[in-house]
Amino acid sequence: MKNLLSSSFRGRQAEKSNFLKAGFLLASLVEMTVALAIVMLPISARAEEKLRVAATLSSFADLVKQVGGDRVEVSTIAPPRFNPHFIEPRPSDVLKVKKADLFVHAGLDLEAWRGPLLDAAGNPRHFPNQPGELDLSKGISLLEVPDQPLSRLMGDIHLFGNPHYWTDPENGRIMARAIAAKLSEMDPAHTEEYRKNLEDFLGRLDGKIAEWKQLCSSVQGKEVIGYHNEWPYLMRFTGLRMEQFLEPKPGVPPSPKHIGFLEEHMRQRGIRVIVQPTYFPRSSSDVLAKRTGAKAAILCQNVKELPEASDYIAFVDYNIRQMVQALEGGNG
Amino acid sequence: MRSSIWIMVLICALCVAAPASVRAETSNDEVVAELREMRKALKQQNELIQKQQAKIEELERKVATSPMAQPPAPTGTRPGALPGQIGSLLPEIGAVGDIVATSSEDDNDTDGNDRVAVRHVELVLGSNVDPYSRFDASLTYSDFEAAGVEEAYLTRWGLPGDLTARFGRFFPKVGKQASIHRDSVPTVDEPLVIRRYFGSEGYFRTGADLTRIFEGPAGWVFQPSLGVLEGGTGEGGTVFGSTRRRPTAYSHLKAYKDLSDSSSFELGATHLVGSKDADPQFEVNVFGVDATYLNNLTPTSKLLLQSEVFAQHRRENFTVNDTTGEETRFDRHPWGAYALAEYRFAPQWAVGARADHVKLVDTAGPRQYDQGLSAFLTFYQSEWARWRLQFRHEERGPRETDDSVMLQGTFAIGTHKHKIQ
Numbered sequence: 001m002k003n004l005l006s007s008s009f010r011g012r013q014a015e016k017s018n019f020l021k022a023g024f025l026l027a028s029l030v031e032m033t034v035a036l037a038i039v040m041l042p043i044s045a046r047a048e049e050k051l052r053v054a055a056t057l058s059s060f061a062d063l064v065k066q067v068g069g070d071r072v073e074v075s076t077i078a079p080p081r082f083n084p085h086f087i088e089p090r091p092s093d094v095l096k097v098k099k100a101d102l103f104v105h106a107g108l109d110l111e112a113w114r115g116p117l118l119d120a121a122g123n124p125r126h127f128p129n130q131p132g133e134l135d136l137s138k139g140i141s142l143l144e145v146p147d148q149p150l151s152r153l154m155g156d157i158h159l160f161g162n163p164h165y166w167t168d169p170e171n172g173r174i175m176a177r178a179i180a181a182k183l184s185e186m187d188p189a190h191t192e193e194y195r196k197n198l199e200d201f202l203g204r205l206d207g208k209i210a211e212w213k214q215l216c217s218s219v220q221g222k223e224v225i226g227y228h229n230e231w232p233y234l235m236r237f238t239g240l241r242m243e244q245f246l247e248p249k250p251g252v253p254p255s256p257k258h259i260g261f262l263e264e265h266m267r268q269r270g271i272r273v274i275v276q277p278t279y280f281p282r283s284s285s286d287v288l289a290k291r292t293g294a295k296a297a298i299l300c301q302n303v304k305e306l307p308e309a310s311d312y313i314a315f316v317d318y319n320i321r322q323m324v325q326a327l328e329g330g331n332g
Numbered sequence: 333m334r335s336s337i338w339i340m341v342l343i344c345a346l347c348v349a350a351p352a353s354v355r356a357e358t359s360n361d362e363v364v365a366e367l368r369e370m371r372k373a374l375k376q377q378n379e380l381i382q383k384q385q386a387k388i389e390e391l392e393r394k395v396a397t398s399p400m401a402q403p404p405a406p407t408g409t410r411p412g413a414l415p416g417q418i419g420s421l422l423p424e425i426g427a428v429g430d431i432v433a434t435s436s437e438d439d440n441d442t443d444g445n446d447r448v449a450v451r452h453v454e455l456v457l458g459s460n461v462d463p464y465s466r467f468d469a470s471l472t473y474s475d476f477e478a479a480g481v482e483e484a485y486l487t488r489w490g491l492p493g494d495l496t497a498r499f500g501r502f503f504p505k506v507g508k509q510a511s512i513h514r515d516s517v518p519t520v521d522e523p524l525v526i527r528r529y530f531g532s533e534g535y536f537r538t539g540a541d542l543t544r545i546f547e548g549p550a551g552w553v554f555q556p557s558l559g560v561l562e563g564g565t566g567e568g569g570t571v572f573g574s575t576r577r578r579p580t581a582y583s584h585l586k587a588y589k590d591l592s593d594s595s596s597f598e599l600g601a602t603h604l605v606g607s608k609d610a611d612p613q614f615e616v617n618v619f620g621v622d623a624t625y626l627n628n629l630t631p632t633s634k635l636l637l638q639s640e641v642f643a644q645h646r647r648e649n650f651t652v653n654d655t656t657g658e659e660t661r662f663d664r665h666p667w668g669a670y671a672l673a674e675y676r677f678a679p680q681w682a683v684g685a686r687a688d689h690v691k692l693v694d695t696a697g698p699r700q701y702d703q704g705l706s707a708f709l710t711f712y713q714s715e716w717a718r719w720r721l722q723f724r725h726e727e728r729g730p731r732e733t734d735d736s737v738m739l740q741g742t743f744a745i746g747t748h749k750h751k752i753q
Contacts, residue, residue, distance in 0.1 A: 122489035
């Protein structure tokens with residue numbers, strides 16, 4: 001009886017599921033075939049002879065474009081309006097890096113996502129110290145290099161020094177030269193073109209540096225408040241001081257207690273400007289500005305973060321003018 | 333005589349003195365002339381220096397603008413440049429603690445009900461082995477089971493055809509949430525379909541797989557994967573039997589598209605074929621589809637919508653216990669799904685909900701399905717510490733229900749990197 005019932009049950013089930021079974025098998029077969037076919041597809045040939053460069057930041061991508069001109073095809077990993085510390089690379093970014101001849105990055109520990117990105121792309125030419133990578137921190141005189149044992153009690157500390165070095169246009173010179181040297185090494189046939197582009201860029205940058213120095217002369221020595229400790233290089237260039245931040249410790253969001261401390265600090269020192277990056281929430285700096293009557297200077301960390309920062313020189317120009325205007329307005 | 337001598341000396345002295353004063357006047361003119369000469373020479377020197385300075389600057393500029401110019405020597409300690417380069421050879425080491433407090437209606441004294449439990453402590457190690465490969469391992473410790481190896485695998489890059497291979501124990505690319513570490517799951521618990529079919533901690537098996545990523549038409553990115561794994565499932569999983577001898581084959585195709593610089597859509601298809609046990613007639617096919625929409629609305633807020641469906645085709649109806657004669661029936665086409673939404677509305681806060689439904693494999697009793705609804709609130713204390721509160725309502729068949737409240741703390745120390753999904 002049991003077997004009869006079982007057989008009957010099995011028969012009905014088998015009948016009902018024939019269509020489903022066929023569907024599943026077909027779907028599985030198709031999926032397996034497609035997967036197999038695409039895994040085995042040959043690598044597509046390069047359509048162009050341009051050097052393909054993947055840069056982690058839009059600022060680096062712009063410098064590569066300035067120096068490489070028409071000889072390079074540049075892509076950026078981190079969208080400029082996002083905090084470069086906390087990017088979640090996407091499959092399309094993996095593909096950019098995989099396809100690139102050259103991978104340009106900030107080095108140090110700015111891009112915590114760089115390691116997983118390189119692992120996912122799996123192109124050994126882009127690993128540290130390999131021919132297809134360019135670490136732009138090499139050659140930079142780093143600031144805030146730790147001189148004491150580090151701990152996360154200190155917050156999101158940088159192990160090798162502050163990595164936001166590209167905000168100083170003097171470092172722009174060093175980076176542009178390093179890019180020119182690398183492009184020439186990888187594409188020696190166009191060395192003269194890269195040298196000419198570099199000369200042209202440095203000529204324009206040097207002219208602006210003199211102008212910026214002149215512009216900053218009226219505000220030198222003044223103190224401003226930051227949100228995150230990402231401006232020491234720009235402070236050095238402008239002669240400004242930034243000793244306190246809305247973040248009580250790097251990476252730790254502002255607290256009411258700390259805002260109270262900053263309010264007192266600003267009153268005591270007569271600080272009139274708060275430097276606010278575009279990608280951090282404005283609520284804390286708005287509260288502090290309201291309490292102290294200070295102005296917020298909205299600065300960019302990277303090229304194309306705002307429309308005004310259309311290229312590297314425009315990006316530095318925007319930051320410096322924003323700060324000087326806020327300081328002069330704030331003191332006026 | 334003596335006085336005349338003195339007079340003579342005096343006269344001589346006067347004679348000497350007188351021309352001296354005359355000479356002094358002469359000498360002043362000479363000094364002035366000499367000074368003029370010197371000034372002229374100085375001016376010439378200055379001009380020369382200026383010319384030389386200009387020449388130096390020109391040469392410096394030529395050198396500096398030469399593409400072959402090397403940047404100056406770096407300053408500061410660089411990654412991997414610790415004294416003696418010891419740091420370069422040490423693997424990345426990190427640990428993740430996952431502690432969960434649960435208050436539940438469930439009478440069972442298992443799974444951390446009505447207690448605070450160390451659900452998971454994960455020790456993570458990883459490093460490049462050589463220029464071609466990398467080794468990663470995750471060792472897990474828990475209140476609920478013995479210490480184990482969750483992952484231990486070698487990744488080999490640069491194979492012919494741009495393929496990447498993995499060999500060892502790893503999370504195969506089966507759907508989305510079955511293939512990620514617990515600390516990356518957006519809820520305290522895994523979706524019911526994952527827990528019931530693949531196991532309570534997701535699906536990780538020992539085997540080998542091949543993956544390739546390439547660009548398709550219209551900006552789509554495709555990533556197919558193929559692999560062969562040991563049989564069986566994770567803890568509590570029912571999709572395959574417990575025997576590991578008959579391998580499971582899996583394939584996955586991910587299709588991904590950027591909709592903008594901040595939003596994306598991903599569609600995945602998974603197929604697994606394995607066995608319930610060693611008997612080859614008990615074959616199980618699993619077909620899955622997953623879809624994920626992610627939008628980073630602002631630099632500090634994002635929206636995640638995700639859903640997965642898994643359906644099985646099982647070559648069996650029932651089993652009969654040889655001793656007792658007891659019969660256990662099986663649904664030949666069980667399926668399960670979940671839908672999840674998570675909204676990170678502030679840098680430190682996220683809220684979300686999940687709906688689950690799964691038809692059970694073992695349908696001998698009245699309990700044919702499980703389903704549930706969950707709501708959760710996440711507080712990101714910092715980059716390395718997170719708190720999550722979840723309310724879960726589960727219906728286990730038509731009669732049994734369980735309402736639970738869970739508080740989860742997840743903490744990471746050392747190096748902790750998430751693989752790109």
